[in-house]
Amino acid sequence: MMLLTGMALMFSAILLLGVAVILPKTPEVPFDRRRPYHEGSGSQLTRFAGSASEAVHGVLARRNVRLFNREQLENAGLRMSQADFFILVISGALVGALIGLVIGGPFVAFLFFIPAPFVARMFLSSLAGKRRAKFDAQLGDTLQLLAGGLRAGHSILRAIDAAATESASPTSEEMRRIITETSLGRDLEASLNDTAERMRSEDFVWIAQAIQINREVGGNLAEVLDQVNETIRERSEIKGHIKSLAAEGKFSGYILMALPFGIVTMLLVVNPGYMNVMFAQPLGWGMIGLSVILMTIGGLWMRKIIDLKF
Incomplete structure (x- = not known):
């Protein structure tokens, strides 16, 4: 419990730090009662963040790296440069690696660090999809x-x-x-x-x-x-009817995909030693790998069936 509380406080502190760095403070006085706003030099932390962003932008520009280009960020509705978003991704990866190091050691930290760019791309794709739907x-x-x-x-x-x-x-x-x-x-x-x-x-x-x-x-x-x-x-009314008819199939697919994980979790809670054979024998690991492959194939198959084109 103390470990989870510590990780939550650490994550909250890093999140607040990122908000303080990325979002500049603006005057709260009404426009008609204040002088023209001129952004000052800011705090030392703000200047350090700006210097880091400029340095990362220079490295990315010299090496012609386009991990998160401007078009992707604009489609997602994010008003920031590639360097700023890259710094946020690296910060998130470091936070995940630190949490993994606390939980399970260097290997878990490495596993938490590697998926950060892929998660960032999925995040941008999700934001862009929501923006297009809106x-x-x-x-x-x-x-x-x-x-x-x-x-x-x-x-x-x-x-x-x-x-x-x-x-x-x-x-x-x-x-x-x-x-x-x-x-x-x-x-x-x-x-x-x-x-x-x-x-x-x-x-x-x-x-x-x-x-x-x-x-x-x-x-x-x-x-x-x-x-x-x-x-x-x-056309929108027809799309709504099709989505409502396909919702039952999607919900059934979600339940079928989550059912094996739910059963395994229930068995581990009710009788923790019941599943030890699966993790201690080579045959058990082989069955787990085969199950993952079959579930992946079944999930893609169901997705193809319920993904209606209109």
Whole structure:
């Protein structure tokens, strides 16, 4: 109990240290009552973190290392450089290695240290997936804002700017990025297509194509966007029905995958010596390895069955 409490306090201290280093303090006085904010030199710890970030950035740039490039961080919604995120990953790996060293020695510490980059990539992929799903869920409201702006007499760029102002994240960020790129001279069609590719949204591809066709042949773009919005809403309803029908299969797969581990845990709690033969004989280790292989194959098979494409 004391060991777990110590590890929890150590992890909390490192987490608070990371928050203090990464997040700069800003004045809490209202904007209209303060002078223009100028970030000072900061504390010694902040200066050390900045120096470490610059040093890591220099090493990564000289060796042309792209472990976590800017595009991955932007897709995940993280506003930090590759060097900052790399420092966080290394810090997390060191914390995991320290916990493993306390629990089981150098070998466990090594096992806790190695998966850190893979866990970081999975973390970025998870954040990017959630961000894309949120963007898709906001497309209906975005189309209503665009159509309303066009009916009010605004141009398509002004309507996109209004949608960037009124929408929530991540739609506001993506719309603002389109406005910024077009202001710098990039073609609107290219910006829209890049946004659709970056967010992996088929629905936004339809929006980009509708705007492109309207710019070429003319017509009432507001009515076209309303029709696209209706189609997207119908597709969303169908997706919801498919997900609800596939939820039972997914839940059954989760139960089947967790059942062997639950049974082994129950046996170890009820009768600790009952499973000793499995871990003391070569035949037992062979059966465990074969079970892991069969469970992996079965899990991938079930995932293929319940992963419906629509």
